[in-house]
Amino acid sequence: MSPAVEAFHRYRVECPIIAILRGIAPDEVVRVGEALLSAGIRIIEIPLNSPDPFESIRRLSKSVGGQGLVGAGTVLDVDQVARVEEAGGRLVVSPNTDAAVIKKTVVAGLVSVPGYFTPSEAFAAIAAGAHGIKLFPAEAATPAVVKAQRAVLPNDVPLLVVGGVTADDFGRWLAAGADGFGLGGALYRAGDTVTQVHQRAARFVATLKPGARQ
Numbered sequence: 001m002s003p004a005v006e007a008f009h010r011y012r013v014e015c016p017i018i019a020i021l022r023g024i025a026p027d028e029v030v031r032v033g034e035a036l037l038s039a040g041i042r043i044i045e046i047p048l049n050s051p052d053p054f055e056s057i058r059r060l061s062k063s064v065g066g067q068g069l070v071g072a073g074t075v076l077d078v079d080q081v082a083r084v085e086e087a088g089g090r091l092v093v094s095p096n097t098d099a100a101v102i103k104k105t106v107v108a109g110l111v112s113v114p115g116y117f118t119p120s121e122a123f124a125a126i127a128a129g130a131h132g133i134k135l136f137p138a139e140a141a142t143p144a145v146v147k148a149q150r151a152v153l154p155n156d157v158p159l160l161v162v163g164g165v166t167a168d169d170f171g172r173w174l175a176a177g178a179d180g181f182g183l184g185g186a187l188y189r190a191g192d193t194v195t196q197v198h199q200r201a202a203r204f205v206a207t208l209k210p211g212a213r214q
Contacts, residue, residue: 002109004090005131007069011042012132012158015205016180018093018113020073020162021056022047023190029056030063035194037068039201045093045182047073048080054087061088071111078104085110093182095136097121102128113160117141119149126157134182137163143176150177167207 019041024032033044044064046056053072061070071091072084081092081104092105095115105112106129115136116122125133133153135141138161146159153159161173162182170181183204188197 004069004109004111008043008091008111008131009158011069012180015040015042016160016208017041017204018043018045018160018162018180018182019187019201020045020047020182020184021050021188022073022184023050024056024188025051025190026055026059028194029060031194032188032192032197033060033064033068033070035198036201037064039198040205041201042068043091044068044070045073045091046070046089048076049074054083057084057087057089061090069111075101075105077101081105081108081110093134097125097128099124099128102130105129106131115162119152122149122153126154130157132158132160132179134160134162135178136182138173139164143172143178146173146178147176167204170207 019036036044046053057072064070069091071089073093075092075094078100081101084092085108091111093113094101097114097116102112102114112130113132113134114125114130115134116125122133158179160180160182161178165181166186187200
């Protein structure tokens with residue numbers, strides 16, 4: 001197990017949230033990233049359709065050091081995986097299941113979390129070596145779908161729910177077998193202040209603490 005994969009599993013257990021900073025700019029990424037870390041979220045994704053995403057990954061990876069796991073989202077081809085690695089990113093998240101992207105990520109020692117929607121896609125991702133899978137878009141599914149899929153999917157592969165999830169939904173998804181969440185617009189939107197992001201992050205983290213997941 002690579003250091004990145006070990007960190008992914010450890011941080012996800014501590015706080016099962018991936019922060020998705022879509023639209024963030026390099027000049028603000030460090031301050032926002034530090035706000036997330038201080039609130040308890042330690043896995044951060046910078047989608048590649050953000051402004052100058054590789055520079056943001058480079059800056060935040062350098063700033064975070066061993067305190068968190070930083071990487072890219074919306075990774076669609078193997079060349080982008082290489083650029084994520086060059087920028088210091090250790091996490092590769094995709095909206096789809098692409099075996100070539102997954103295998104390239106695994107060989108590089110990075111964390112692979114591809115998107116899936118059907119059991120066939122989930123099993124293809126796992127066969128290619130994915131370290132986790134994300135149900136996307138969650139708006140088009142229900143906790144009942146996760147429960148049915150969990151009956152056949154391997155329990156040692158984390159299943160993350162992404163797309164339109166709110167704190168009010170956490171309990172239902174977790175009870176159905178989800179292992180965590182990717183939060184985008186509910187956590188950060190371009191133009192938000194650091195204080196706004198920190199407050200939202202803290203509320204989400206508090207909701208997921210034992211005893212609060214009802």
